[in-house]
Amino acid sequence: MSATASETPLPTISAPAKNQPRSVAFLALGCRLNQAEESTYREHSLESGWKIVDFRQVADIYIVNTCAVTLEAERQSRQMIRQARRRNPQATVVVTGCAGRSLQGHPEMEGVADLYIPNLDKEQLVPQLRQFLGEELHPQFERPFPPVAESRTTRLNLKVADGCFESCAFCIIPARRGTVRSLQIDEIIKRIQLAETLGYQEVVLTAVHLGALGHEQNRHDLDLLFERINSETTMPAVRLSSIDPHEISPRMIAALAASPRLCPFLHIPIQSGSDAILQRMRRRDTSAGIRETVLALKAAIPGISLTTDMIVGFPGETDEDFEASYALMAELGIHKIHVFPFSVRPGTRAAYMKDKLPEALIQERTQKLLELSRVQQKAWIESWQGKEVAVLIETINSDGVGKGYTPHYLRVQVPGCSQADHNTFLPVTITGALWEQEVALGTRL
Template sequence: MSTAPSLKPPNPASLRSVAFLALGCRLNQAEESTYREHSLESGWKIVDYRESADIYIINTCAVTLEAERQSRQMIRQARRRNPAATVVVTGCAGRSLQGHPEMEGIADLYIPNLSKESLVEELHRFLGEAPHPQFERPFPPVHESRTTRLNLKVADGCFESCAFCIIPARRGTVRSLETDEIIKRLNLAHALGYQEVVLTAVHLGALGHEKNTHALDQLLERINSETEITAVRLSSIDPHEISPRMIEAMANSPRICRFLHIPIQSGSDTVLERMRRRDTQAGIRKTVLALKAAMPDISLTTDMIVGFPGETDQDFEASYQLMEELGIHKIHVFPFSVRPGTRAAFMKDKLPEAVIEARSQRLLELSHKQQSAWMQSWQGKTVKVLIETISKEGLGKGYTPHYLRVQVPGCSAEDHNRFLEVEVLDINPDRESVRGRRVHSASNVKR
């Protein structure tokens, strides 16, 4: 933990305003929910990050060099908005930003990742106050949250060593909540008004790994019988960590959303090995086919890295053909770029940018084609949509359990944070959304 001198004392505790910014992953967003609740319990007023505040808390991202650059930019913006503010920096980029020449004298307090859970307590100490005696809740009620969908942090850290990724070095190894505690927090989320919760972690499939348990399988089985939450969504999970038991639990549950994001990264066994991934093409195919057999309507998205060092034309074709064969509904394409501090940064046989760009474009075109076909498959069907925002004109927007983005005209304020049944009428693949006609409220419908 490191500090820089504050420019002047902040307002008294009862008058303080605090603003938050979470960059990058859902885990940072989940942590922001905790900081938001602890700030409310401290008697502080929450304001928009774009406003002048007494305290700014920035949760940074380091997944790419561009993410680190954006983190620096947002920290400098906070300082410019209020030169007298207390600027707090945490997150995966915190360690590298602390010694960066652009950051000299900008941030007041750096909180390392391993101390993030007690960030607001540390902030109280920095401000010369006694820490809050005990924070009551890990997240705020839905009306105090900035979103109707709660990202619930169930674990931190990762034990993998993928050649392209720096996050395990920044987040540490796996540290999981107990299953009983997760169930307790899901029920608390329901009591506080949330309709949907996303189970969030760096390495969700490793939940309970440090205790030698398959905690995710057990958790999914318990969610249906021991919670009242309407919808539970899983964040990213690697293909080899999707077990038959997990598939069965998902297929049998009216609460667990039939949507998975499975980062495949490559369809070539040679490239997967160079990436130090624990998946194989055959294993990926087997998992996806098993998911579709158990849940024909499941929605699947993935990440693919294009142009990894040493990737040949044959390797790329293997990736392209696997994506086409499996019919993945959306492919997030990441052209390879060197990330200092990773094994991949030292690899030879790096590809020309023109080759990477051409391959990326081909995969993006395939993604658009398959996503358009998936969206068209919903034409004329009735879906359940959680309304998250409503415009002044009454246009409601939200997502289905399958993560289809839907616009619904004719909504009123009382429809916010409610499930509506909507008939899908118009498809707009270019905007990745559909427009529908409201049928009736579906607040009590589980799927």
């Protein structure tokens, strides 16, 4: 049996060992926004006096933030929820995220999860969980995320908005996340300043529809936010999670170019280089507009690194449409292409479109675009050979090998690190690469 957050709590609740705090484990599937939300859950759990353990360990509570972007993502969500239940049959298993609504009635989930928290209530997940467990309500949590020492990563994914205004034909997420709901700029600045005091060296501004920040209040906040980050914070590195090409304004480009602390990296989902397919996808971009934006970025910010998402085999995609996508990617020299073969997602407009392509053809085109991505990514990594860069060291293994990213989002492996180097920007020279791992090799200066 399972319950929603609004239903009466189940009478059989897992309890920790006597005089021991409850242990809680988290799993964030899918997007960076789920990771940002996990930071909040971690902090609220710590303030509740709970002990955080790895998801692979036995815990009293498991919190799974699910993904619904594809049917495969939903399948993986179900798998991980069942895995948590098997790990501790007496645990309280909590499900939230974009797949939560569909999983709640799924036959595989019967008797597996104890509590479902809808997306619109997930900001209050831990308070609702405390109520479900019969614990006293916490008067008010002090912070929206934990100190870096208690965080899973050294890079803070900062949630600045939820929801989406778009209606792309292939995407289910607006139906699951709702319309855009933004933090005020003043609050975002306060949270970046708080992150500084808690030891973070990098913040990633995260949202489903980042370019629509403030639009629900007839504001266009992103350009102003960049300018205020430059003038009112000292965070060493601030990065954008993802932004559509048509939402990159000249003012934004100027702000990016003016600040060494705004990372020279953008992930811009292009999805197709064919105007006909972009229109069928209900995208707001055109191939000409995409080209103009990318060229403007490269002119204003020499060396900026760019990655993208591309969907291959969208219904009705002809040979000419695919070649237009391939040609645009080659022309623009996008450094890494995340290639997604089209798959039917029930509940989207694309699921009901005619002219679907044979799977073999979709896979053939996918491999061709992936090969272009490999070539362009290798050339990009090679372009860094011999250059001095700053690497934010995020992990250090037992052999003293540190790994992290540069402001350009170049992944670098550096030997000879100690724990004192963790969460610091380390100056290194790029000396080689491990191509299969898509990582550059660096020697510390």
